[in-house]
Amino acid sequence: MSAQGLPVRLEALETLDAIDRYGSFAAAAASLYRVPSAISYTISQLETDLGLAVFDRSGHRAVLTPAGRLLLEEGRRILTASRELGAAAQRLADNWEPELRIALNGLIAPAELWPALADFHRAHPAIDVRIREEILGGTWEALIEDRVDLAIGVADPPTKTGIQRAPFKAVDFVFCCAPDHPLAGHTQPLADDALRIHRAVVVADSARTLTPRSAGLLDGQPRLTVASMHSKIDAIEQGLGVGHCPSGWVSERLHDGRLGACELAIPREPHPSYLLWKSTAGGRALKWFIDRLSIAR
Template sequence: MLNSITLEALRALDAIDQKGSFAAAANSLHKVPSALTYTIKKLEDDIGSPLFDRSQHRAQLTPSGKLVLEQGREILKATDRMMESVQQLESGWERHLRIARDTMIPCDPVFNTIQDFNKLGQPLDITLSVEALGGGWDALHSKRADIIIGATGELPKGLFKTMPMAEVSAAFVVAKDHPLAEFEGELSSKDLEPYTSIVIPDTSQLLPARSAGLFTSRNTIRVDNVEAKIKAQLMGFGVGFLPRHLIKEHLACGDLIEKQCYLPRPPIMMYIAWRADQEGKALKWFANALGATNWKAIL
């Protein structure tokens, strides 16, 4: 009967698929292989369909097995979410926190904050991700992140809590060997048009995408983070704006040369932000710790 299907059986099926064999799965679950074989056989009897094709040297999932595994994983995820919610309700500490940083934010301050949190001895699974432009607000809006470091642009009203960090300024730069390196004066759109631009696209998935510092160019190279953009411009692939705090050394040694550009690019304020309806102790700890970081010195 379908109501006989247990979470233990679904976890066994998931482990076999993840580990590639009954023996490896049994080891990961701290069981003997015979116990795992019995669990899967009982699951097959309960469902009334074989989950594995055992005619080959290595057992392969049948179409029924794939279906049970796919939907079983959704059940396991829902169960884990339920348990996390219960644990948070009882203790106030969430079990999982998703932290996203804008690509202009260096990772070291984030890692230092995590290191400080680990000293508390409080169990917490942390997922780190990177966003660009409006992607930070979008990550909070779509609930793929719990807290964002370096959100920019217009502040949504009512939905989020925010802390100001520091203003970030950008410089329009070219590599020392780029044809524009010797250009004198302010670059116009006509001056830039023959050259390739290096851009980081907005990572928004639901909210409207934003753009910054775009100009008409012969070609465009899109990269997914600021480190790649800096590398591409150092190699002379193209030109564009880069955050000053990340290229200070390159400007000082002359590898990158700043140019005046017709495009306005005033400094922008960055914010730490999180959803106003979140009450977890881990989120509050990180919000306070990140808010106390000396971002003006970093940025």
């Protein structure tokens, strides 16, 4: 049976990598805390196993053959993957999830989450975080259907067995319109009758199976329905309608004059929001975010 096709051992790839990095067999031996003869034997055995020359020894100094160079480059990918696999297994053994999935309610501007994410990535660079934006009931529906591990900014969460909650933040609202919209010229607080004749821009509930909900819409008011908070604010800025917007989303546009704020006779009160997670979930990445984001901890 030919020796060709035998699997390459990680020890041989580590030896080849060390020779290339440190420039000689002797230097590689020192870096690996081995004697030079052991390095030579490992390379010789590698060449025997593969049935090819890894080094060209015809000159004053051994240099990699084209096959040896290919083996080195591909071998480094294998070494990296091997180290990452070992580290991932250790993290999992320490109860650190390989990935944390988050549903962010549309009431919360993503920028409000960036500082926490930056700190988490600095402390745990190998753990992936996946964020999806959801609206109204779609946020906690994603949690109960196991599409995410943590729901952030949920308003009016249902009472459901097996779901834990912690206070997140109160969401402040601004009733917005375009600077040239007819409502922008009013100097007195606006009553519902004055608002009802103007089209409202609303964001559709992203729930897939639950009954769709709406918020901030008056009876009989015409509407423009969009799919995200970002689209809602853009539509209001373009004069396509009016509506309540979370202050975290619109502060810059109000400051720059791209949006106008209307005073209402009955202002919308700040609305509490929550973090939600399943009682059975206990990973340390999830706990990190709960501890960081919950105002009660």
